[in-house]
């Protein structure tokens with residue numbers, strides 16, 4: 049019998065309220081195993097980005113736990129001291145932004161963008177950093193001769209592929225994607241989705257992907273979590289949730305795509 053993959057992330061009753069108003073996230077719990085992709089869908093303002101930022105170490109939740117697997121033990125992200133968290137996160141968790149300009153250094157070359165996180169993780173040898181950068185450019189379908197170009201002159205799709213290379217080159221255990229194909233042309237989106245699917249399969253990483261787009265969720269996610277007003281209202285295997293939605297909001301979400 050095949051052993052179950054290792055649990056990489058466990059979120060327990062995570063809550064966050066900004067400025068004492070309605071909670072952005074309320075008692076959200078879920079877990080994620082190696083090689084698994086969890087899609088999070090929900091209307092604008094339902095708390096998807098807030099949740100992702102709490103997992104990425106960018107926003108401190110008011111309550112709840114974010115437990116992430118380290119080499120041989122489990123890290124409780126928000127009880128560790130800040131210096132340890134700053135050291136732990138770059139090699140373990142990667143956040144891919146909707147706007148590649150938020151995830152890239154526009155003032156250094158494409159190769160430098162890939163080499164920088166590798167150096168932060170301890171890489172020193174110039175030749176091997178450049179070789180790894182070239183390998184990653186090839187993986188994300190950017191011509192190798194562009195290695196010394198600034199990302200500023202790349203197209204939006206190329207910038208997004210470079211951000212993905214920068215985010216994955218250190219082999220993080222957990223990759224968090226916030227609308228990774230948003231803002232791109234439909235044909236560019238389709239190619240990017242193919243690339244993401246093959247990288248996720250090849251690297252066996254655990255992924256949380258936030259999206260407005262049910263099509264993206266269907267293509268990428270093994271499991272789906274639907275959020276409304278900061279709460280998880282439905283979750284399950286992606287096909288099950290989309291083919292037989294139980295909650296009225298999920299039914300609306302699915303039927304609006306069918307009508308669109």
Ligand SMILES: Nc1ncnc2c1ncn2[C@@H]1O[C@H](COP(=O)(O)OP(=O)(O)OP(=O)(O)O)[C@@H](O)[C@H]1O
Nearest residue numbers: 066067071072090091092093094095096097098099
């Ligand atoms: N830094 C902040 N300060 C105050 N309120 C915030 C902040 N960030 C998010 N919020 C509020 O938290 C709630 C959830 O926002 P969030 O951005 O997480 O939703 P979302 O589902 O990602 O929305 P979208 O799909 O539009 O990005 C919203 O009411 C939002 O106004």
